[in-house]
Amino acid sequence: MRFYTERLRPGIWMFVAAFLIVPGTMLVLFPISIPAAVISAIVLYVLVAGTLLYSSPTVSVVDKTFTAGRAQISVDQIGEIEAFSGEEATAERGPRSDARSYLMIRGWVDPILKITITDPNDPTPYWLVSTRRPHELADAIRTAQGASTTPSA
Structure with missing residues (x-):
């Protein structure tokens, strides 16, 4: 059962910033060939x-598994879940972070x-995961935890 899925695509400003490749490429190649400059800039x-679109990670809660990018963990091994934004999120990503934590963060989110990890054999104390809808993701994890403790018929 799928409880939550989110693709962390870059915001429009990332594509606008990437557009700076066009004048840079054209500036370098104009002296050689104008058609080559235009074609190279577009390509x-x-x-x-x-690449920005293709490499965008996915955050999901499917069945009893929470996935953040390439990492997966059973929802049974998840403890406390806290949402942060603004200055609090910046502090969690920086001065308050633990070097052992798993990070799946994106600068544009x-x-x-x-997400606190309760597995005593896992050296990772918690995961920090970027999400545009933190409360919905937290609710989905809690729902999956509740569903995983319900016996199946």
């Missing part, structure tokens, strides 16, 4: 924009979820 921009 490079499309490649960068495609401000809110984060701090």
